[in-house]
Amino acid sequence: MEQPQIRTKISELVYSDAFGQNFLVKGWVRTKRGNKHVAFIALNDGSCIHNLQVVADVAAFDEELLRNVTTGACVAVCGKLVPSQGQGQSVELQATSIYLYGKADPDVYPLQKKGHSLEFLREIAHLRPRTQTFGAILRIRHAMAFAIHKYFNDHGFFYLHTPIITASDCEGAGAMFQVTTLNLSEPPRTESGEVDYAQDFFGKPANLTVSGQLEGELGAMALGAIYTFGPTFRAENSNTPRHLSEFWMIEPEMAFYEIQDNMDLAEDFLKFLIAYALEHCADDLAFLEKMYDAELTDRLRFVLDNRFVRLSYTEGVEILLRSGAKFEFPVSWGMDLQSEHERYLVEQHFRCPVILTDYPKEIKAFYMKQNTDGKTVRAMDVLFPKIGEIIGGSQREEDLEVLQRRVEELDLPQKDLWWYLDTRRFGSAPHSGFGLGFERLLLFVTGMVNIRDVIPFPRTPKNADF
């Protein structure tokens, strides 16, 4: 019988009814079962959550070959697609030839057919993509990245590549990683003994970006609406299931958007992404629901079907004060809301995503547009059940004098911000934007609870392996 030369992905076969036809598949062995007459090989090639059941008549194959077909091994299989006699799958491949690409010594291959803890899998991040769980997560991650580009493209936004390396220290979003080519054991010194950054690569101190927003605003004030989608770096010593040192962030920035438009966009955007996941990642979501989170798709549908509650910080504080709930940190107007307060509003009071707006200006960034009350700014935080703040954004202050006054009040280095202030000096306009933490979105969509499990190779304090 003629052997097919073209490889077929398993995702194309598991729902196929091309019975009697020959196919060539290539993938990694998940498990092998059977007896001395017949072997069942569960093969996965990453194209979908499902394994293809390969059936091998033991007598028809070299004994040594089959002995090396173990969990983790990589093989190519030619065979005939037939309806499965067994219960777990609708099709199976009757193998006519098997080629062993790479063995995986069962004594030392870390992955077993048994389930593994997520903590253990983090220690073998180079191999965990081969598990069903991480296959599902990484496919969903891809789908969400694609959907993000699709949404913005379809809505007339332009993808702007803001810099990864920045020499401005005023992004105001936490500690930064320094970028230098100086010899750290013997850096050049100035006459006064300080490190002489004039001799550094960029001639001044440089860092990895903590946000593309400031440059994003420059793009919005020219192209009308832009978004960024790239890696972001925070050198904070944060050790939580919701923080990474390196993560991906989406930051749309829109000219002529006021805060209400900003909220409309954020809600529509998030709902589009969730709907996209439900439509395009159904099998992977079903797996995660079965294994980790029985309410996963219910929760996704709930967010899709309900309008986000919108209320001001002041109203939120009043609800918390009236609630009678006991909080570790007592609520008062002017304080930043603690996790417990946000959770109360989202999970106890409204039981729905909440957009909080108009925060006290003292607890928000300098660039946010000040309200006429003199006390609050047009900030907006989108709070989700289980994961808290998923989006932070605001209308930006477009008035040069007001913005400059705020820069002075906060003692920010105005000379480094000249280019940012120029947008207010020349053709200023109302504009808004927000930042969406990509991995936080993925936490919500996948139902995972630790952010280290929704990025292929997590970077956290004391961990940059792989």
Place this chain on the structure above:
RNA sequence: UCCUCAGUAGCUCAGUUGGUCAGAGCACCUGACUGUUAAUCAGGGGGUCCUAGGUUCAAGUCCUAGCUGGGGAGCCA
């Protein structure tokens, strides 16, 4: 960074008051079984009890410090 819990076989864990305490299940190996579904059944091999000190006649067990991981908090997306 703070609080808290944990670290024993490849994995998940048990190990009582400090005294036969080196254990189980799974994985792996060998054998059995003509269609399995985390296959099943029988047998076998497998240990720096996280590290360094300390207390004690005696430490997996108690004390101190450190390292690593989980959970909570802060910072934030």
